[in-house]
Amino acid sequence: MKKLICLVAGMASLAVLAMNDVPAAAQAEPTIKLGYAKCAHCTPLALLPQYAKGVKVEAIGFNTGNDVLTALVSKSIDVGQVTYLHYAVALDKGFDVVAISGQVNGGSTMLVTNDLPVTPEDWGSLKKVIAEYKAEGKPFRVAASRGNAQDIHMRGAFAKQGIDVNKDVQFINIPNPSDHLQALRRGEIELICTVEPFGTQIVQLNAAKLFTHPYDQAAGKLTNLMLTRSDVIAAEPKALEETVRAIVKIDDYIAGDKSAWIDVINKVTGLDKSVAADAIGNLYPDPKMYRASALAIAVMMRDLKYINSDVSAAVEKNLDYRFLEAATGKPKSDLGY
Template sequence: MRQFIAPLLVAAAALLPLAGQAQDAIKLGYAKCAHCTPLALTPQNADASKVKLEATGFNTGNDVLTALLSKSIDVAQVTYLHYATALDKGFDVVAISGQINGGSQILVGNDVPVAENDWAGLKKVIADYKAQGKPFRVAASRGNAQDIHMRGAFAKQGIDINKDVQFINIPNPSDHVQALRRGEVELICSVDPFATQIREVKAAKFFTYPYDQAAGKLTNLIVTRSDVIASKPKAVEETVRSIIKVNDLMTKDKGLFIDTIQKVTGLDKAIATGAAANLYPDYEIHRASAVAIAQMMRDLKYINNDVTAAVEKNIDYRFLEAATGKPKSQLGY
């Protein structure tokens, strides 16, 4: 009997490391925007003895959120907007870290007669279009941070996006440049590096950074599901730790930031350099601002329900606290 038990014990022992590896595996998804691209460096900056981290790029934040909800990935880089939208629909999402903010630009067509930051001039042009019976067409990728930045900035300036202008949804930000070149829109709020690309190729001109609204410069948020937290808490912690480490690298080495944007997006160095100037590494989760964003989204009828309580309830600071040694009161709470 012993001759059969011994091989079985050896086989069982051999399987244990494999089970541990599967338990500690994390699939991280990110969008291919400038501030998202540093996440491509997280696997090489994670402790391989604690997590087997895999990072995959997607075209848009909506694609990343869909992958998380379908359980194709375990951790997702989305936006504060995606977070509120997911909670509005009753999905299981938990915020575990910030990442990088900024990256939004409002651009206007070259023929639109307005100067930089001239909101009064823009409102006059919109009124002129209205008087002529022509739609003043504004675009963004519905569901991303730039969309809410634009809507919030317009609302603050007294521009009604439902009555004063015609909204055009262009899902993939890489298509924004062609929409402007073809004259399909008069104004667009785009994400870097595509916004900087538009300016570099002179498909449009800069109007403003749309940060004067409740969301401010807040853009990216790292989220997961409650089942991932329950089954792989240490792997989630190490994933957050790797994000913080990469953020520190981006802060200290702008050249690495630029090279990473260039490598992941395939855009040239001038565009990557311009994009990096509009980005702000920040791993904190800004609770009060997240609530304000959710309130603004409801006011703008972007979501149907009051999710402010859910926004607060579904922020889990434990992983940031463990990775930084700081209390949540110093991490955006």
């Protein structure tokens, strides 16, 4: 019996020694579940599993940024690609969210129906038509996916031009951007602010005409923001650092290789490559986080009654630059702070 005990103990010791000899790379990597919306900005995140080193990233596609935010705050995912708008809304509702990097900006397109006598980039012509509808007692129907960046870009641009979205036009919410095309074809709306690549698809199919890219407002071209939660930061700081490092790599990659970006848009959305090729002309890879602009967006959203409280302090406090600094080797002063 004594010999058997010694034999078992010896085998256990050998097992421990063998485990200690296993290279670190062969040991189980931490896993980060990352959610992204299926728009042209966001689709490059589908490449994360092959770009991330030292962490296993599960990239999960959602229909909208609202769906991603819901998954993040309910702890179904660890990191979510949303927008600066979602960030302010989440903080206004008291959710635990922390911004850790940017990703891709731009992507907003305002379109009007083909029969409207509106000239591209001419706000005077649009306001004239809106006034005519109002005088005739007809609603001038404008649409977006409420809660996304395109919605706030449109509302901000309207406000700057003196158009009251609550009095001068009738807002219609179409949650899924992939439904925007059919809403135009059915004649349900006069104007829509949609996201790429759906905006380009609509123009290419002649379902509407381009009016403008609504970047003349406090948000500018800013769109995507990567969020996590404080519990994920506490549990997996190194995994988050490697995730952000992979996002930075992908941004550099798609900025230099347009064909790769076109391919991933085509793969994730199923839209034709000609649509993707035109859509990326309205997109700007950029992993920086812009503090001053984030604060301006929060103020604009309160002015537009999109949020109820002043979240300026929380917006600034919850921008965590440590992961971007580690991933890029740059100080936060060079990363949008």
